[in-house]
Amino acid sequence: MFLPDQHIVIIGNGIAGATLAINLRKQSNCSITLISAESATHFSRPALMYVYMGHMRYQDIVPYADWFWQAQSINLLHDKVEQIDFSKKQLVLQQRTPVRYDKLVLATGSGLAGTHWLKANIKGVQGFVTLQDLELMQQQTQHIKHAVIVGGGLIGIEMAEMLRSKKIAVTMLVRDRLFWRSNLPEQEADLITRHIQEHGIEIRFEEELAEIIADKNRQVQRIKTVAGQEIPCEFVGIATGVKPAVDFLRSSELELDRGILVNDYFETSLPGVYAIGDCAQFSNPKPGIPALEQLWYTGRAHAETLAFTLAGTRKKYERGPWFNSAKFLDIEYQTYGFVPNNWPDAYDSLYWQHPTQPKAIRLFYEKETALLKGINLLGIRYRHDLCQHWFTQNYTLHQVMPELKAANFDPEFFKKYEPELLSLYFSQFPDQKEKTEKYNWWQLRKRLKWAFTT
Ligand SMILES: Cc1cc2nc3c(=O)[nH]c(=O)nc-3n(C[C@H](O)[C@H](O)[C@H](O)COP(=O)(O)OP(=O)(O)OC[C@H]3O[C@@H](n4cnc5c(N)ncnc54)[C@H](O)[C@@H]3O)c2cc1C
Known part of the structure; x- marks a missing residue:
């Protein structure tokens, strides 16, 4: 056991933060605090859609019971970190008194990209990234007949599937000529496109959102596409991607690009500060290797590697085949x-x-x-x-x-x-x-x- 006197604070209880806390506890009796704004305990983000569709309850996507964290002596704080004073090694929280750390791990994940569409505060317009998005979507899609999904990626098709499970008509606006053609060869993209259409989802190709039009109650009524088409709808799902959740760090001295810049040891530009999961961006990725790895299993792999370093054995992150x-x-x-x-x-x-x-x-x-x-x-x-x-x-x-x-x-x-x-x-x-x-x-x-x- 190493570092008994150290206080390690992890911001974010997603797969990266939670895995790190658990793995670190296996190797060290240091003091561990896991802070997260979204939920009191860790849940499986990829499984959120199944809660909406009624295949699972929320408690089914929470892999560890409340007693587990206590038994592991992992201190959980359900709070938002508003600011970090890196020189004083102190976190300013929204609700509690400041928390001091010896080592800090940022595992803040991703937030919705395309949030400008939400700024007008039109009811029925939202993304699908967080637990709060799930709850909002459950409310906003009750008794509706037609939805538009903006974006032809993996979250877009999840939202479409969720809505279809409630028999809501769905139109997707997709920039490409075929679904996910920017990622897939023609034949796979064609196969998936036909499959989606066979499930009763209408796709408008080479189309983008131009305007969201609300009624006098500020409820969405229809959208206008860049090509000038109007589509009546009571719900607009913004699925134009995610981006590292680092906005609250933008004015700090930490080096950022799209995400928090790290080396292969997840060390940031500041001593004793690390970043893992969706929010970390490798500063020198090898050619052909993405600088951001925004996947569930890579978040877990980052955490498993960093646990060794924090417990005293500095370990380099070795990517397996993609x-x-x-x-x-x-x-x-x-x-x-x-x-x-x-x-x-x-x-x-x-x-x-x-x-x-x-x-x-x-x-x-x-x-x-x-x-x-x-x-x-x-x-x-x-x-x-x-x-x-x-x-x-x-x-x-x-x-x-x-x-x-x-x-x-x-x-x-x-x-x-x-x-x-x-x-x-x-x-x-x-x-x-x-x-x-x-x-x-x-x-x-x-x-x-x-x-x-x-
Ligand atoms: C709908 C959906 C489906 C997905 N499906 C898949 C899939 O099938 N397969 C796959 O590989 N990946 C999938 N992903 C991506 C995968 O979920 C992410 O890559 C993974 O969850 C990232 O984990 P993370 O721990 O880095 O961050 P996150 O899971 O994003 O967790 C970060 C946490 O940090 C908290 N936080 C951020 N800032 C602060 C702050 N200032 N103060 C306090 N707390 C803060 C956030 O509230 C959040 O709870 C999906 C993503 C979404 C949105």
Whole structure:
């Protein structure tokens, strides 16, 4: 146990702050205070939508009971930090007397981008990021018939799904030509677009919000698009993205850009001050690596790493291969490594799509070396550990193909679709057919025992 006399204060009880407090407690008996404005205890943000849809209650998305924090001697403060006096190592809170710290961790997460649309205070206009947004949306969408969602990203489609679950008609304004085309190759974007439309969601492409028009009670009545179309609606969901929640630090001496600048140890420009999760921005990311990692699982990984440093063993953050997952209505999406939305001639991909169902697989590789660069999966889930293994071991497409059988969770998949994917592969790489077909399945099982037993 290290640092018994130190008081470590963490601002933000999201996945980053809560994971840090728990992991630090495992390694140190220092004093820990976790402060958060949004909720008294940690809850799962990605699960908020299920509370709205009635699949879960709020208490189901709170992973730790109140007694847990007490048992761990983690002091919880439900309050807002209004200002930080870094020279005095002191936090000014909205409701309580100031709190002093020896080390400070900023895990303040993200806030809604596009808040200018909320400034007019029109009823029925909101984003969906916080617990308070959930409560507001529950109130504002009662008895309504038509909603407009502005933005074609992951939160936009979540809001659309939530509203459709209450049978509310939804029109989405999407800047791209296809849904999420700025992130996905044409075929995946097309598949998802059609799937969304089949769920009764209208999408207006290459469209943006120009104006929100309210009635005399300041309730939203209709919107106007940049192309001049008017859409009557009683609710407008602003889903134009999120940004690091760092505005309250803008006038301080802490170095900021879009987020709080950190090195690979999550150290900020000030000694004894760290930042993790959505609010942290790496000051020197390697080429192709995002400076901001605004994902649930990266927030957890940041926290797990920083816990070591705070407990006395300075540890560098080592990113594994990139991974993300999301859901487009009922289509699960997984991506490993990097599949760009468009690519130059030096790259190619093996793409298979089910003829009638929303399922697709893309293996993206470098032509010259056949080195696997990325995988996109729609409606099919692969084993996370095996995919990570392919990327950390620098597999080529030709090494991956014989192991695909081991990647799928769903035995139905390889009975039905694997031959199609393989025949596509053999048509593009006839010289690989004999070798792949001769690949010894039992040897593979033996070699990747962990993939079959876990
Ligand atoms: C609707 C939605 C769905 C999502 N779904 C997914 C998903 O499926 N998969 C995925 O990987 N990611 C998803 N994300 C993103 C993911 O939730 C975030 O990356 C993650 O929650 C960030 O965690 P964090 O701990 O950094 O910050 P947050 O979870 O944002 O927590 C930060 C906390 O700090 C508090 N705080 C901020 N400033 C102060 C202050 N001055 N004083 C006191 N408290 C303060 C905030 O109130 C907040 O509670 C989703 C996000 C949203 C909004």
